[in-house]
Amino acid sequence: MSRSFLPAAAATFFLLLVASAPASAREVSCRLDFDMAGWSALYKTASGTGRVSCDNGQAMAVRISAKGGGLSFGKSEIRGGRGEFSAVRGIGEVLGTYVAAEAHAGAVKSSKAQAMTKGEVSLALAGTGEGWDLGVAFGAFTIEAR
Numbered sequence: 532m533s534r535s536f537l538p539a540a541a542a543t544f545f546l547l548l549v550a551s552a553p554a555s556a557r558e559v560s561c562r563l564d565f566d567m568a569g570w571s572a573l574y575k576t577a578s579g580t581g582r583v584s585c586d587n588g589q590a591m592a593v594r595i596s597a598k599g600g601g602l603s604f605g606k607s608e609i610r611g612g613r614g615e616f617s618a619v620r621g622i623g624e625v626l627g628t629y630v631a632a633e634a635h636a637g638a639v640k641s642s643k644a645q646a647m648t649k650g651e652v653s654l655a656l657a658g659t660g661e662g663w664d665l666g667v668a669f670g671a672f673t674i675e676a677r
Contacts, residue, residue, distance in 0.1 A: 562615055573602070585619075617654075
């Protein structure tokens with residue numbers, strides 16, 4: 532056996548091993564569609580509902596909440612918000628509490644984008660809504676199964 536054959540054989544074996552791995556071990560792409568409303572006056576709180584769906588066919592109805600504090604004032608509502616998770620191995624990995632930090636400003640019709648993390652899983656949120664808000668806040672964004 533030649534030396535150039537060994538790396539090719541090892542690579543082929545690795546690809547076959549990955550391809551034959553159970554679906555739960557492969558990374559999947561998941562998305563959150565949500566609606567939420569909340570207020571802030573130094574303390575910030577918001578809650579809502581949504582649905583997580585993944586490209587492997589898994590789906591789950593969820594309850595979402597955001598709590599935190601900072602120099603923040605306002606009231607807002609987001610309808611038709613969307614979130615994209617970093618690749619996960621299964622839908623269960625999206626549940627839990629994410630750490631969030633944000634700066635926001637808006638009046639009447641406003642847009643919002645935010646990125647947050649929970650260990651190795653990241654979530655990027657975007658949405659448009661109504662209300663007014665101004666400030667800087669830190670806190671937690673929690674996703675629970677309904």
